[in-house]
Amino acid sequence: MKLARVCACTVALAASLSAAMAKPVATPTPLPRPFGRGHVWFHATAYAPYTFDDTIVRVHFDLARGIVYGDETAVVRPKRALRTLPFNTLGIHYQRVTVDGNPVRYAFDAARQLINVRLPALAAARKPLGVEFIYWVRPQRGVYFIRPDRGYPNIAPEIWSQGEMIDNRRWFPTWDEPNQKTPSELVVTVPRGWTVVANGYLKSHTHTASTETWDWNAPHPKSTYLIAFAAGPLSKHHTTLGQATDGNVAAFGNGSMDVDSYVQPRNANLNALCFGRTNAIVAYFQQIIGVKFPWEKYDQTTAERFTYGGMENASATIQTQLALHPTIEDSERPCDGLVAHELAHQWWGDDVTMADWSNTWINEGFATYFQELWSEHHFGEAEFEYERYQAQQAYFKETQQYYRPIVDYVYNDPLDLFDYRGGLLDRDWVARRGEDT
Numbered sequence: 001m002k003l004a005r006v007c008a009c010t011v012a013l014a015a016s017l018s019a020a021m022a023k024p025v026a027t028p029t030p031l032p033r034p035f036g037r038g039h040v041w042f043h044a045t046a047y048a049p050y051t052f053d054d055t056i057v058r059v060h061f062d063l064a065r066g067i068v069y070g071d072e073t074a075v076v077r078p079k080r081a082l083r084t085l086p087f088n089t090l091g092i093h094y095q096r097v098t099v100d101g102n103p104v105r106y107a108f109d110a111a112r113q114l115i116n117v118r119l120p121a122l123a124a125a126r127k128p129l130g131v132e133f134i135y136w137v138r139p140q141r142g143v144y145f146i147r148p149d150r151g152y153p154n155i156a157p158e159i160w161s162q163g164e165m166i167d168n169r170r171w172f173p174t175w176d177e178p179n180q181k182t183p184s185e186l187v188v189t190v191p192r193g194w195t196v197v198a199n200g201y202l203k204s205h206t207h208t209a210s211t212e213t214w215d216w217n218a219p220h221p222k223s224t225y226l227i228a229f230a231a232g233p234l235s236k237h238h239t240t241l242g243q244a245t246d247g248n249v250a251a252f253g254n255g256s257m258d259v260d261s262y263v264q265p266r267n268a269n270l271n272a273l274c275f276g277r278t279n280a281i282v283a284y285f286q287q288i289i290g291v292k293f294p295w296e297k298y299d300q301t302t303a304e305r306f307t308y309g310g311m312e313n314a315s316a317t318i319q320t321q322l323a324l325h326p327t328i329e330d331s332e333r334p335c336d337g338l339v340a341h342e343l344a345h346q347w348w349g350d351d352v353t354m355a356d357w358s359n360t361w362i363n364e365g366f367a368t369y370f371q372e373l374w375s376e377h378h379f380g381e382a383e384f385e386y387e388r389y390q391a392q393q394a395y396f397k398e399t400q401q402y403y404r405p406i407v408d409y410v411y412n413d414p415l416d417l418f419d420y421r422g423g424l425l426d427r428d429w430v431a432r433r434g435e436d437t
């Protein structure tokens, strides 16, 4: 994930103001902002008592009222004999829950944000169980409804999701920790004329007179925070990886992989300028990592009013539409940093994932470092050094606000861990451990 640029500026401004106001004193001055807003507690790594065979989520919407109607089938295998199956959930209204087709009872654990599905009998270890949830939710986070309003009457409607860190539990029940991976399938029904982009490959696309349904299947297992979709009347720019002009593509045998980008129709002429070097960056990362791109295809979609700069959903990255810009601005603000960062996460974070949120820094550290390696490759050594300097300064400014360990299990919200600790990872760190590590 990459925070919007405005966040970095706000941190820098706050740090410079506090530095200007500081006076020399004999005793240490309390840091101006306590980590986690001063209310923090220990978070043990939580492991699911089951593994996933599959997670299939079918959704349709009431756009005007901001409601998600869901029908999910989670196929799980208990790790040991179980009476109860816990799933993270928040704000979802359940109409029916079944296990292997039979209605079952369930109870909520509000403090731990769980629905505990009660099994009619002790379930044997490793025997698959099909749990189906029929539900609806008007999510406060997780899924976002963009609609034209009095202030922005010309905006096109959109619906998109943002899971990281723990917001996917707000639109489908799941094990919402990074340590349990699942294949996934999203079947999304939207108004006729819309496009839906999601993880994996397009299994089917059907329509009625007023709706269309996009079925995206993603069999390669991923952590649940990486499951996402973006939907709206989008404009598509299609390429294949074989079009890359830079780096050793053919050696990895996926030259025909689709690499597509989707933007708002009014921005269609800005699409290729922002995302046109994606193929070259895929090829370069494959070459220096030595591992083929790990997913079925690579899509990038810009979302209106996106909550962050970008989010590396496996094979289906979503970025802010604010990244788009005309040619005259391209030398000042190319999309390469954002594109390379989210693309690097497809290996670092998506394919290889931390066990818990306390180790998020290593995801972000590698994504930031590889973003800088692309800058070195494409823009030169000086740009690499300048970006390293900026990443380190962001960390030093943060230490004027609060101190915390790099790996920290004592926090408030996992989003608090999403700061500039990753900027410390650099060439020396990698060199000391060996590039093979």
Ligand SMILES: [Zn+2]
Binding pocket: 001, 002, 341, 345, 363, 364, 367
């Ligand atoms: Zn990131």
